[in-house]
Amino acid sequence: MREEDSNWFSRWDEDLPSPDELISISQTLITPDLASAFDIHSPRSNGNTPISILHHHSASSPQLLSHYHHHGQQQQSSSAPQQPPPQPNSSEFDSSSAELGGGGGGGGGGATSGGGADEPARTLKRPRLVWTPQLHKRFVDAVAHLGIKNAVPKTIMQLMSVDGLTRENVASHLQKYRLYLKRMQGLNNGGGGGGGGVAGGPNGGLTGSGDAATDHLFASSPVPAHFLHQNGPGGGGGGRPNSDHFMPYMPVAALNHHQMAAAVAGHQQIQAQYQHHHHRQMGHFGSAQGNGQFDHPFLSRQAHLGPTRNGMMQSNSGFVEDVESGTANNGGRKVLTLFPTGED
DNA sequence: GTTCGAATAT
């Protein structure tokens, strides 16, 4: 058992005095897209953001390539549960404390000025999604429950219930994940056996490929055994949604029904953060709920990202955004990390 | 028409 994942965890700790300090952060007013659109950056010393800004613009404007074609979708088929409407997070944490956007913090907030403030989301590029171990965990869980056969991007996305996650996000990750699984199969081909339960991560012997780093993310969450079995199209059998009795699983649809969802929502603590090359800040929720933590994979709704393909923005959970442009081997990229807390 | 999946681009 390695806790390598703790890396990121310890990192932000540096910048943060202590979790308790940053209790509730709300970004409700500022939406990621808005911020990016207006190029709002770190709130200059606002008392809230101890960021040390390393504004360096070595590279002048990056490329302004304009090739954004987006197909928006989020359509619902007949029996699709649908993504939850922007539910007023009736949570305990009112989002009026630390305000990045509200008045205090953010200078950015006001940026909205301008003539029409409608239709904000459009032709905007969202930041790259960073797959944190937690997020990946949800992903794996979803896939596990669906079974390889049914594990297609759309379905996975729905099961994960992470707001802001797009089908494309999942598809991309899935592609890589499959590759990873394949590689593992190759190593242990034929084998079967064993009962060992979990496929056991990257066994001591790494692949000759040498890049184990790639596997690290994947390694952080256990791979369900059934994933590693080669399956022949053959005939029969077929589609069964993984009937493995692994863990309890509650379909999103169920949540849709009653306020139960709301209740659950109260427990979720999710955060999203924008990060740049390095430097990250995060807000912490007043998680002090006397309750322990929630470990339920599916029993929680997620943080909201900005604009959905729907064109509407949903923000509710606390966010911290840190957008910087700069120098970096990448030339400055905004990355969005949304991660659910309470796992692993 | 929609979604998947792999290739390709950044």
Next chain:
DNA sequence: TATATTCGAA
């Protein structure tokens, strides 16, 4: 590198 976007196929 990781993730995004594109493109052809089902």
